[in-house]
Amino acid sequence: MDKHEAKTKLANIMEKFIGLACKRLPDDVYAKLKELREREESEIQKVIYDTYFDNLDKALKLNRPACQDTGLLHFYINCGSEFKYIGIVEAALREAVANATVSAPLRQNAVNYFEERNTEDNTGERMPWIHWEIVPDNDELEICVYFAGAGCCLPGRAQVFKPSDGYAAIIKYVFDAVSDLGLNACPPFVVGVGLGHNVENAAVLSKMAYLRPLGTTHAHPKGAKLERDLLEGLNSLGIGAQGLPGKQVAMEVHVESSARHTATIAVGVSVSCYMHRRGFIKFNNDLEFDFSKSYKGVSI
Template identity: 50%
Template sequence: MTECIQIVNEDVKKMTDIMSKFIGLVGIELPKDVEDKLASLAKEETSRLGKVVYETMQKNQEAAKELRRPCCQDTGVLQFLIKCGENFPLMGKLESILREAVIDSTKVTPLRHNSVQTFDEYNTGLNVGFRTPSIFWEIEPDSDELEIYTYMAGGGCSLPGKAMVLMPGEGYEGVVKFVLDVMTSYGLNACPPLLVGVGVATSVETAALLSKKALMRPVGSENPNEKAHLLETLLEDGINKIGLGPQGLNGAKSVMGVNVENAARHPSTIGVAVNVGCWSHRRGLIKFDKNLNYEILTHEGEL
């Protein structure tokens, strides 16, 4: 019994250390798909000022990698979207592991202190607090593997997302209007070019979660539903025509892409939500097997 407890404790420590380093990596290096898209947009940019902005972004990323420091001072609120097999051995320990990993990465990476206790109004200095970090669960039957999407939700981009419920008569035209209204009102301040996540479901909470899950999808990926993908294309064209450009200073493109995630809805409601990732879209995906061997699916190299 004692030996089993010791093995579990060693595994908890091992996984905490891996996740602490992974959180640091997410803060320092952008995922490969985002880097590739930014490089592509830079080549397409015709505005002289826009080209300078993209050059500055590239220099910023090079400096972050060289100095091993976060690429943006706002390292956000840590959010984890978990897809956990029902037989993964550390399933019951995951929330405490992630909490300790955030605390450790805050000290080691380091991360800016972004966790303020509501009502009591003090900063914990650890990036954890009451009910934070945010952890969203999916349980996979007949599996002993684990996927963890790690996301740094910044105060100027993802966190000011919006959601509402439309009446059915507004239809999907109402969804388009809502998304464009949101983008014209705060897209400018969210550090474009943006990855726009749109959730379409039955209520504010289901749509909001789907819009966040949409941001975990790779840039350039497509919703498998033909009509949903058409909506992605139309929204991308429409938002680009707003003309935000890189850092909101005008330019050819305003977004890296639009990802739509959807769920079945009540016949009397259409829930819709928008979340956006800034150009410094710091999200990562790491996958574990039951022996804690891991694979990083969004970034090149190792921890």
């Protein structure tokens, strides 16, 4: 397959995958929402969850996005150093997004700065947003697509503290950010916390954290404990689905970290919403694909 054929093939597959992922929650998120519904006790919480599931069923039956805000398209890519079509990936994703805007359909959300003009196909300057990681000695391409909505993940926060503020500053910052950002999102959400050394890397880590599959934990036992403690604390605020009184404002808290400078502590917070539409798809060097990590028993 030459590069032109590969680009067309990848774009076509990704257009269909975007169409799937904007309508169907990934299996782990759907299962988590079912679990939370059973744990809530108040009648109003059960009604909200039932409405969520009804909405998700109707999205599939009517073949339309499960929430009107299909967001800006973010792609987080793990690309093997031996994946042979690396050069056409970005162009294929732009084409896929533009075509999926019509075929899915997606709401037209991308606006160019300085011209104040909606581009009408969800592409634009550095849009879709693509984050690359190169995986050594690997020949696969894994793409995570995320529909980054304006009420949830786009208004994230990041700040740099001094070590003299102590690690307690991290906890306060996360609680302040979640109780503020959570007002705009539709809970329950996944909270991503990035611990790093500057604003940029803490923000990126917070995004990587909330993309992690549910049920996974930070690699360090203390990081995993921090995740559990933050979840327990946030879920004791008395906020439930849709911000009404309830027992669970968060599905999970995920922490990702990097080493920090001796004189900085940086924290980033990203909050999703119950419509946590993120899908993983993996390609080999023949562009054969598999998305069973996110959706089992489904085809496109």
